[in-house]
Amino acid sequence: MRCPVCSTGGSFSAVERHGRFTVLHCPACDVQFSEPMEAAGDAFYDSHELYAGPEIWYTSTKTLQWDQRMFLRDRPHPGGRLLDVGCGTGxxxxxxxxxxxxxxxxxxxxGxxxxxxxxxxxxxxxxxxxxEYAGRVAPASFDVVTAFxxxxxxxxxxAFLRKIRTLVAPEGFVAIGVPNWRVWSLLREPLDRPPNHLTRWSARSLHDALTRADFEVVRIREHRSAYGVMMRGLRLGVLRRAMQARSATQEKPAVPGAPGETGAAGTTATRTSAAVLTLAVAKARLLTMVDVPVGMALGAIRAPGCLVYALARARR
Known part of the structure; x- marks a missing residue:
């Protein structure tokens, strides 16, 4: 067995087990990785509550993530051609x-x-x-490739980073954001496990991976916060309950024999549903905004999660 990042062979310490998946740690590059390395597949992203129901997800996350804001602050190659891998709702x-x-x-x-x-x-x-996308465009088509x-x-x-390298023009940039396992390993959220997350990263392991993919790291920033991850999980639960409440009021007619959204009683049910959803979204936004940096008291730092952000330039 070899590390999927640095290719180091030998024995690796087991960190966790989830069913048939074991999470291992590579001491050479500091990455944690799954054994076996089997991705969730396309169906996962159209069925899981985090990715399905895009309208409610869009409504609840109308703010840039911390790593995305770091990129827009850096503004590498302004006005250039940019490809975002994993662009989501855009x-x-x-x-x-x-x-x-x-x-x-x-x-x-x-969706x-x-x-x-x-x-x-x-x-x-x-x-x-x-x-698939790289097979449809010319090499070096982009000045910047992002993957948050x-x-x-x-x-x-x-291989993923090497493929990105083929798409980046000479002197172009790549920007990567990943969860920082060294900050919030004790507050592991349910999605941070195989087969959804196959690797866990630190500043050291991300720097190593980018260097091996023929990039020169310009800067690495760490957002050292552990509370946002837990809040994101709570937010998803709040939104799920809100959607269930809305579905229940719409599917059950307020008056026997009458459509669920007609008549005075039906209107009341619809208004109640809308109020529940609005309250849930407001609560979700609040949870996203409230963050507790490690070692500090509760604060309102608008930077959800615990991330590592890296900006790197393609070597000539």
């Missing part, structure tokens, strides 16, 4: 477009891409894997 690439970039995006969730097209008028977004909270999902992260 909120980030819409912001990048407003900042002057010429944007494209790929994602495995058909979220539909939101990207409808909400933001994004036309160059496609339900393709990175390999994507690398942990792929079965071969080293």
């Amino acid at each position: 909120y980030f690439i819409a912001a990048a477009r407003a900042d002057g970039y010429h944007v494209s995006g790929i994602d495995l969730s058909h 979220q891409l539909e939101v990207a097209r409808r909400r933001f008028g994004l036309t160059d977004v496609h339900a393709l894997t990175l390999d 909270q994507v690398l942990e999902h792929v079965a071969d992260p080293a």
Whole structure:
């Protein structure tokens, strides 16, 4: 067995077990990885509550993630051609477009891409894997490639970064954001396990992986917060309950024999449903905004999660 990032062989310490999956730690590059390295597959992204129901997900996350904001602060190659791998509902690439970039995006969730097209008028977004997309465009087509909270999902992260390298123009950039396992390992959320997350990263392991993929790391930033991850899990639960409540009021007629949303009683049920949903979304946003940096008291730092952000330049 070899590490999927640095190819080091030998014995690895077992960190966790989840069914047939074992999470191992590589001391050479500091990455944690799954054995076996089997990705969830396309169906997962159109069925799991985090990726399905894109309208409610869009409503609850109308803010840029911390790593995305770091990128827009850096603004490498302004006005250039940008590909976002894992673009989701398109909120980030819409912001990048407003900042002057010429944007494209790929994602495995058909539902979220539909939101990207409808909400933001994004036309160059496609339900393709990175390999599939790379086969349709010329090498060195982009000045910048971004992948925010994507690398942990792929079965071969080293090959994934090498493929990105083929798409980046000379002197172009890659920006990567990943969960930082060294910050929030004690607050592991349910999705941070195989087959959803196949790898867990630190600043050291991400730097190592980018260097091996023929990039020169310009900077690495760490957001050292552990509370946002737990809050994100709570937020998903709040939204799920809100959707269930709305579904229940719409499916059951308020008056026997009458449609659920007609008549005075039906109108009341609809208003109640809308109020529940509005309250849940407001609570979800609050949970997203409230973050507790490690070792500090409760604060309102608008930076959900515990992430490592890296900006790297393609070597000549």
